[in-house]
Amino acid sequence: MARAFNFSAGPAVLPEEVLKEAAAEMLDYDGSGMSIMEMSHRTKTFEKVLNEAEADLREIMNIPDNYKVIFVQGGATTQFAAVPMNLMSANKKAAYIETGNFSKKAFQEAKIFGNARVVASSKDKNYTYIPDCSDLLIEEDDDYVYICENNTIFGTKFHTLPNTKGKPLVSDQSSCFLSEPVDVTKYGVIYAGVQKNVGPAGLAIVIIREDLIKEDADLQFPTPTMLKWKTQIDAKSLYNTPNSWAIYICGKVFKWIKKQGGLEAMKEKNEKKAKILYDYLEKSKLFKNDVEKDSRSIMNVVFRTGSEELDAKFVAEAKEHNIVTIKGHRLVGGMRASIYNAMPIEGVEALVKFMEEFEKENA
Numbered sequence: 001m002a003r004a005f006n007f008s009a010g011p012a013v014l015p016e017e018v019l020k021e022a023a024a025e026m027l028d029y030d031g032s033g034m035s036i037m038e039m040s041h042r043t044k045t046f047e048k049v050l051n052e053a054e055a056d057l058r059e060i061m062n063i064p065d066n067y068k069v070i071f072v073q074g075g076a077t078t079q080f081a082a083v084p085m086n087l088m089s090a091n092k093k094a095a096y097i098e099t100g101n102f103s104k105k106a107f108q109e110a111k112i113f114g115n116a117r118v119v120a121s122s123k124d125k126n127y128t129y130i131p132d133c134s135d136l137l138i139e140e141d142d143d144y145v146y147i148c149e150n151n152t153i154f155g156t157k158f159h160t161l162p163n164t165k166g167k168p169l170v171s172d173q174s175s176c177f178l179s180e181p182v183d184v185t186k187y188g189v190i191y192a193g194v195q196k197n198v199g200p201a202g203l204a205i206v207i208i209r210e211d212l213i214k215e216d217a218d219l220q221f222p223t224p225t226m227l228k229w230k231t232q233i234d235a236k237s238l239y240n241t242p243n244s245w246a247i248y249i250c251g252k253v254f255k256w257i258k259k260q261g262g263l264e265a266m267k268e269k270n271e272k273k274a275k276i277l278y279d280y281l282e283k284s285k286l287f288k289n290d291v292e293k294d295s296r297s298i299m300n301v302v303f304r305t306g307s308e309e310l311d312a313k314f315v316a317e318a319k320e321h322n323i324v325t326i327k328g329h330r331l332v333g334g335m336r337a338s339i340y341n342a343m344p345i346e347g348v349e350a351l352v353k354f355m356e357e358f359e360k361e362n363a
C-alpha cells in the first residue's frame with residue numbers, strides 16, 4: 001500500500017523511516033519483550049529513551065546549559081495558561097503580539113491571570129502579514145513579550161524577532177519547531193506542541209531559561225502542581241506518567257534529523273519545497289496566496305481559487321491523486337499545504353503538478 005502525500009497541519013506526516021523503526025520495535029523494544037507503550041516509565045530502559053531524546057534535542061538546537069528542557073502533557077494549549085502562571089510577577093503584566101488564532105487564544109488565556117495587552121496585531125488584514133515589531137509599547141514592568149512564531153492557520157512566520165526591549169521573549173514554535181536553526185539565546189521560553197513537526201499529539205516540549213524559573217513563593221497564582229514548570233524540571237519530566245510513546249517517537253525523529261544533517265539541512269530542504277509552491281502560486285492565474293511576501297511561512301502554505309465551489313472541487317480531486325488533508329482551516333477556507341520536515345519534495349512536486357492540471361481544466 002502506498003503512503004499518501006499527507007498535507008495535514010497536525011497531527012501530521014512523520015518520517016517513514018521512523019514509523020518503520022517503531023513498527024519493527026512494537027512487539028519487543030530492545031530485548032525487553034514489550035513495546036515502549038507497555039513499559040513502566042520508571043525503568044532504566046525508558047529513562048535512557050528520555051535522556052537521549054533530551055540530549056539529541058539539545059545537540060540539534062544547540063541549547064545552552066542555562067536552559068532547561070521539559071516534556072509535558074496537554075499539548076501547546078495548556079502552555080497558554082502555564083506561561084502567565086509561571087512568568088508573571090507582582091504586577092502581572094505581559095505584552096502579546098496578535099498574528100492569528102493561536103496567539104489570540106494565548107492572549108485570552110493570559111487575561112484570565114493578569115494584565116495582558118496586545119501591543120501589535122495584523123488583524124486589520126485578516127492576519128496576512130507579520131506586523132512591524134521594532135518599536136513596541138513595552139512597559140518597564142512587563143514580565144514578557146509573547147509571539148506565535150509560525151501561524152499555522154494563516155501561513156505567516158516571523159522572519160525577524162520582535163525588539164522586546166530587554167524583556168524575555170516567549171515563543172510558541174509549534175508549527176516551525178526544528179524546521180530551521182534558531183538562536184535559543186534570543187528567547188526566554190520556547191515551547192511547541194510536537195504533533196506539527198516532530199511527533200504524535202499530546203506532548204509539548206518547553207525550553208526555559210533558568211533565571212525565569214520561579215520558586216513556589218514567587219508564583220502569583222495558586223498554580224496546580226502539574227502546571228508549575230519547576231515541578232517538571234525538578235522531576236526531569238517524570239513527575240507523573242509522561243506521554244512515553246510520544247517522547248519515544250520524538251527521540252527517533254531527533255535522530256532522523258541528525259542523520260539528515262541537522263537543522264541547516266532541514267532549512268535548506270524546507271525552503272526548497274516552499275519555493276516550488278510559492279513560485280507556482282505567483283504565476284498561477286487560478287490560485288492565490290494572500291500572504292505578504294516577507295511574512296510567508298515555509299511550513300504552512302495557504303492558497304485559494306476565490307470560488308468556494310472550485311476550492312471544494314480541488315480538495316475532492318486532489319484525493320484521487322493521493323494528495324490528502326489539503327483543505328484550509330475552517331477559519332480561512334481555501335486550501336493549506338503543510339509541508340513539514342517529513343514531507344518529501346516529491347509530495348510538493350506532485351501537488352504542484354496536480355495544481356497545474358487543475359488550473360488548465362478549470363481555466
Ligand SMILES: *Cc1c(COP(=O)(O)O)cnc(C)c1O
Pocket residue numbers: 010074075076077078102148150151152172173174175193194196202
Ligand atoms: C496546533 C497549534 C497549537 C495547539 O496545539 P495543541 O497541541 O492542540 O494544544 C498551538 N499553537 C500553534 C502555533 C499550533 O500550530
